[in-house]
Amino acid sequence: MVLEHSDSVQNNMDKPLNLEQVQNQAGLPSLGGLTVGSIISKFLPYIFGAAGIALLVYLVMGGFQLIFAKGDPKAVQGAQAKITNALLGFVIVIISYVLVSLIGQLLGIGAFGSIFKSAGP
Numbered sequence: 001m002v003l004e005h006s007d008s009v010q011n012n013m014d015k016p017l018n019l020e021q022v023q024n025q026a027g028l029p030s031l032g033g034l035t036v037g038s039i040i041s042k043f044l045p046y047i048f049g050a051a052g053i054a055l056l057v058y059l060v061m062g063g064f065q066l067i068f069a070k071g072d073p074k075a076v077q078g079a080q081a082k083i084t085n086a087l088l089g090f091v092i093v094i095i096s097y098v099l100v101s102l103i104g105q106l107l108g109i110g111a112f113g114s115i116f117k118s119a120g121p
Contacts, residue, residue, distance in 0.1 A: 051093045058086035
């Protein structure tokens with residue numbers, strides 16, 4: 001019997017994961033056809049867009065602080081820290097996207113691949 005169970009588990013691992021089924025099994029509510037996965041899929045492109053805009057704003061602010069530092073070591077250090085933190089935050093966002101995409105592909109979760117394809121005009 002143990003072999004039958006492992007065979008069924010293996011067969012299930014070969015199929016793409018149905019996020020709606022997982023949501024129902026977990027007892028998460030469904031709001032009129034909306035699922036947790038569909039809500040995340042709709043908002044995630046805007047979150048990445050906001051991260052890009054935040055990067056631009058922080059880089060410009062850090063640049064202006066660096067220009068107006070007038071050689072003050074503390075002001076220069078603060079401006080450099082702002083620029084470094086902005087770039088580091090954006091790298092973290094990009095790495096998180098790559099990791100989620102990779103994990104989605106490895107586990108056969110097809111919903112992760114279509115998140116950015118639906119964001120076009």
